[in-house]
Amino acid sequence: MTVEDRRRVKRLPRDVRERQILDAAVTVFSERGYHDASMDEISDVAGVSKPMIYAYLGSKEDLFAACIHREATRLLEAVAAGVRTELRPDMQLWHGLAAFFEYVGTHRESWQVIHRQSISQGGPYSEELLTMRRQAISLVDALLVRVATSEGLDDNATESLAAALVGAAESLADWWLDNPDVPSRVVASRLMNLVWMGFGGLVEGASWHPS
Amino acid sequence: MTVEDRRRVKRLPRDVRERQILDAAVTVFSERGYHDASMDEISDVAGVSKPMIYAYLGSKEDLFAACIHREATRLLEAVAAGVRTELRPDMQLWHGLAAFFEYVGTHRESWQVIHRQSISQGGPYSEELLTMRRQAISLVDALLVRVATSEGLDDNATESLAAALVGAAESLADWWLDNPDVPSRVVASRLMNLVWMGFGGLVEGASWHPS
Amino acid sequence: MTVEDRRRVKRLPRDVRERQILDAAVTVFSERGYHDASMDEISDVAGVSKPMIYAYLGSKEDLFAACIHREATRLLEAVAAGVRTELRPDMQLWHGLAAFFEYVGTHRESWQVIHRQSISQGGPYSEELLTMRRQAISLVDALLVRVATSEGLDDNATESLAAALVGAAESLADWWLDNPDVPSRVVASRLMNLVWMGFGGLVEGASWHPS
Amino acid sequence: MTVEDRRRVKRLPRDVRERQILDAAVTVFSERGYHDASMDEISDVAGVSKPMIYAYLGSKEDLFAACIHREATRLLEAVAAGVRTELRPDMQLWHGLAAFFEYVGTHRESWQVIHRQSISQGGPYSEELLTMRRQAISLVDALLVRVATSEGLDDNATESLAAALVGAAESLADWWLDNPDVPSRVVASRLMNLVWMGFGGLVEGASWHPS
DNA sequence: CATGAATGAGCGTTCATTCAT
DNA sequence: GATGAATGAACGCTCATTCAT
Numbered sequence: 001m002t003v004e005d006r007r008r009v010k011r012l013p014r015d016v017r018e019r020q021i022l023d024a025a026v027t028v029f030s031e032r033g034y035h036d037a038s039m040d041e042i043s044d045v046a047g048v049s050k051p052m053i054y055a056y057l058g059s060k061e062d063l064f065a066a067c068i069h070r071e072a073t074r075l076l077e078a079v080a081a082g083v084r085t086e087l088r089p090d091m092q093l094w095h096g097l098a099a100f101f102e103y104v105g106t107h108r109e110s111w112q113v114i115h116r117q118s119i120s121q122g123g124p125y126s127e128e129l130l131t132m133r134r135q136a137i138s139l140v141d142a143l144l145v146r147v148a149t150s151e152g153l154d155d156n157a158t159e160s161l162a163a164a165l166v167g168a169a170e171s172l173a174d175w176w177l178d179n180p181d182v183p184s185r186v187v188a189s190r191l192m193n194l195v196w197m198g199f200g201g202l203v204e205g206a207s208w209h210p211s
Numbered sequence: 212m213t214v215e216d217r218r219r220v221k222r223l224p225r226d227v228r229e230r231q232i233l234d235a236a237v238t239v240f241s242e243r244g245y246h247d248a249s250m251d252e253i254s255d256v257a258g259v260s261k262p263m264i265y266a267y268l269g270s271k272e273d274l275f276a277a278c279i280h281r282e283a284t285r286l287l288e289a290v291a292a293g294v295r296t297e298l299r300p301d302m303q304l305w306h307g308l309a310a311f312f313e314y315v316g317t318h319r320e321s322w323q324v325i326h327r328q329s330i331s332q333g334g335p336y337s338e339e340l341l342t343m344r345r346q347a348i349s350l351v352d353a354l355l356v357r358v359a360t361s362e363g364l365d366d367n368a369t370e371s372l373a374a375a376l377v378g379a380a381e382s383l384a385d386w387w388l389d390n391p392d393v394p395s396r397v398v399a400s401r402l403m404n405l406v407w408m409g410f411g412g413l414v415e416g417a418s419w420h421p422s
Numbered sequence: 423m424t425v426e427d428r429r430r431v432k433r434l435p436r437d438v439r440e441r442q443i444l445d446a447a448v449t450v451f452s453e454r455g456y457h458d459a460s461m462d463e464i465s466d467v468a469g470v471s472k473p474m475i476y477a478y479l480g481s482k483e484d485l486f487a488a489c490i491h492r493e494a495t496r497l498l499e500a501v502a503a504g505v506r507t508e509l510r511p512d513m514q515l516w517h518g519l520a521a522f523f524e525y526v527g528t529h530r531e532s533w534q535v536i537h538r539q540s541i542s543q544g545g546p547y548s549e550e551l552l553t554m555r556r557q558a559i560s561l562v563d564a565l566l567v568r569v570a571t572s573e574g575l576d577d578n579a580t581e582s583l584a585a586a587l588v589g590a591a592e593s594l595a596d597w598w599l600d601n602p603d604v605p606s607r608v609v610a611s612r613l614m615n616l617v618w619m620g621f622g623g624l625v626e627g628a629s630w631h632p633s
Numbered sequence: 634m635t636v637e638d639r640r641r642v643k644r645l646p647r648d649v650r651e652r653q654i655l656d657a658a659v660t661v662f663s664e665r666g667y668h669d670a671s672m673d674e675i676s677d678v679a680g681v682s683k684p685m686i687y688a689y690l691g692s693k694e695d696l697f698a699a700c701i702h703r704e705a706t707r708l709l710e711a712v713a714a715g716v717r718t719e720l721r722p723d724m725q726l727w728h729g730l731a732a733f734f735e736y737v738g739t740h741r742e743s744w745q746v747i748h749r750q751s752i753s754q755g756g757p758y759s760e761e762l763l764t765m766r767r768q769a770i771s772l773v774d775a776l777l778v779r780v781a782t783s784e785g786l787d788d789n790a791t792e793s794l795a796a797a798l799v800g801a802a803e804s805l806a807d808w809w810l811d812n813p814d815v816p817s818r819v820v821a822s823r824l825m826n827l828v829w830m831g832f833g834g835l836v837e838g839a840s841w842h843p844s
Numbered sequence: 845c846a847t848g849a850a851t852g853a854g855c856g857t858t859c860a861t862t863c864a865t
Numbered sequence: 866g867a868t869g870a871a872t873g874a875a876c877g878c879t880c881a882t883t884c885a886t
Binding site: 455456457511512515538539540559566569570575578579581582583585586587588589590591592593594596597598601604609612613615616617618619620621622623624625630 | 750
């Protein structure tokens with residue numbers, strides 16, 4: 001169904017329209033970033049007039065927050081689905097990473113709307129962004145805590161390592177966008193090896209493989 | 212303003228004015244982010260009229276690029292100064308990380324203007340940002356390549372690991388801003404242990420210390 | 423809303439709906455004024471959908487006119503009921519004033535929707551406002567004419583005095599809203615004394631009391 | 634100097650531009666009322682771009698307040714100049730009223746921008762309006778207090794009479810706008826007679842004349 | 845060298861009003 | 866009879882940028 005078709009169709013129920021609008025907003029925000037995206041373009045892409053957006057999703061900031069929320073939730077759920085606590089610790093981490101890169105590879109727009117934005121904490125519009133990022137770190141932190149229990153790593157330490165790990169994954173995902181020929185599994189595997197074996201280990205020829 | 216008054220105004224040489232302006236711009240950009248910073252505020256903080264800024268530094272985007280360039284160069288130089296190739300590989304990495312966190316801790320404004328910005332690659336204003344980030348990755352990559360030579364890690368692999376490492380450091384720096392009680396050395400040491408020993412090693416009780 | 427639900431909804435007769443809507447509109451207009459009142463809020467308060475308002479009462483301007491008409495008519499009727507021509511001239515005026523302040527005191531909403539609006543004659547929406555105000559002046563004028571017949575006050579003069587008197591009453595009503603402790607009768611009595619005895623008379627100790 | 638000429642003239646000093654803008658704003662506000670006046674039209678009439686208005690006078694509300702302040706101050710000063718305390722009480726009042734109608738007759742725009750607006754106290758934009766009106770009432774109150782000292786009229790009573798008198802004058806001014814053939818002095822004289830002799834006195838043939 | 849004055853262009857937001865069901 | 870869905874049109878406001886002095 002093309003945009004023109006959609007424009008001619010009238011009186012859709014609210015939730016359908018909301019989904020249309022959110023889809024359009026994700027597309028535009030991911031292409032242009034928050035500031036350079038205009039409500040006009042979003043309404044055009046959605047095939048809906050601007051007042052509908054305000055009626056259903058509120059202000060630009062609200063709309064952005066809704067996008068972030070939906071997309072980040074999907075990503076987090078994908079990752080959480082990979083991390084099954086009945087697995088061996090290293091396998092939990094591995095499946096989490098694999099799920100992350102799998103998701104990023106198959107949902108570029110989703111990833112971009114989440115990640116390619118300012119994280120200046122001053123700006124009010126990034127509240128949702130920070131919240132979701134904190135959730136991501138919490139998820140990883142919980143994983144690390146389970147793994148590292150009673151190993152002398154205090155809460156503070158595991159949280160910082162979780163933050164580092166999340167940052168590493170984000171940054172590697174970005175690198176991947178510029179080097180798309182590498183398969184998802186390979187990228188995940190590289191990060192897995194780095195964080196599990198350490199560079200020291202790698203240098204000495206050690207490596208980790210899913211067993 | 213009368214002619215007499217004007218005579219009393221300091222006619223500063225160009226490079227001094229440029230420094231004034233850049234300093235002000237760094238302050239404002241770091242506080243507000245690129246989009247929310249206004250040329251008016253920058254000119255106010257600099258104590259200079261707006262046309263001066265345009266005459267000396269060009270457009271807002273140019274000005275931002277100049278800020279990023281100056282501050283990122285300083286950071287990179289600080290890190291590069293830590294990484295001395297005559298050292299043992301692990302010590303090179305260690306001193307690089309230590310220098311990084313030391314710099315971030317003592318130059319918050321500088322760090323914020325570099326990092327707390329959108330990295331949406333669509334936007335033209337972030338050209339310099341991406342360039343400097345690529346330089347950072349190159350720097351780390353070179354280090355890793357020296358370390359890992361002939362270990363089966365190809366160029367592509369080390370570059371991706373370098374990207375991951377840079378991202379981990381950035382993210383950890385952010386975490387640190389929210390947890391400022393942890394000393395710089397401790398933060399650096401945590402990341403060093405993660406990337407050198409791997410989580411697997413840490414779990415088994417291994418750890419790395421500067422020797 | 424399913425078909426069953428719809429059947430359960432009350433299908434009220436037209437005049438009941440109109441009264442509902444007018445009541446709501448009076449409330450909202452009196453609170454917010456014409457411009458700041460939104461059709462959305464009115465329809466909310468009325469518990470009726472917007473298209474109903476348009477179907478029954480026409481445009482926003484029409485709706486406002488209907489409000490003004492209804493409320494001003496009630497006020498005028500209250501005052502006219504006080505002015506009984508079989509009374510002595512001064513008693514007519516007195517009872518008219520007393521009725522006015524009595525009405526204002528007991529129908530604040532009504533008074534506010536009538537009075538706290540722009541009277542800019544350019545605006546088309548105030549046609550009814552001006553009409554009703556002219557009626558008020560006519561009412562008073564008729565009273566003055568009866569009182570002052572053959573006293574050298576020509577038509578033009580009594581009409582202007584009627585306008586002055588109406589303005590005095592309006593303004594005093596406003597003052598009263600900010601000083602609600604004064605009883606209705608006292609306020610009316612003050613105005614009665616002013617316009618009957620004159621300030622010159624009051625200064626000399628004269629005063630008027632209902633006898 | 635026509636608008637076109639003005640538009641071609643460049644780089645006027647700030648205070649000149651501010652006066653131009655205020656003049657234009659008074660014209661437009663008086664014609665259309667606050668809400669129906671658009672900043673676009675004001676900037677057109679002023680021969681200035683909109684950003685200048687915001688730079689010099691602030692928001693629409695600020696601009697309106699500035700208009701009200703300037704015009705109401707002029708009116709109050711004109712009236713206050715008429716009321717000279719060395720005169721006999723009745724003559725003070727008379728000259729005040731005469732000055733009021735004289736001003737209204739010769740400055741219609743000024744009067745309309747002051748008076749033909751909503752006085753809904755809810756709206757934030759009318760703060761200045763209420764303030765100036767309170768000043769007017771205070772001015773009259775002071776006069777009445779001087780006149781009526783020790784006559785059994787308490788503060789509360791004189792203030793209410795002052796409010797009534799101000800309202801009567803406003804309303805009569807409005808009536809006058811629709812009946813412009815009556816000379817200013819005659820209008821003033823009618824109100825003077827009403828409030829000084831009272832209607833009771835007038836009916837009995839008494840009348841007040843400046844002696 | 846330096847600046848106050850000035851604006852084109854665009855954005856987020858709102859609201860009275862109407863259509864399709 | 867009644868309503869949720871939908872929009873055209875306009876408005877207040879801001880900002881990077883450039884003249885004229």
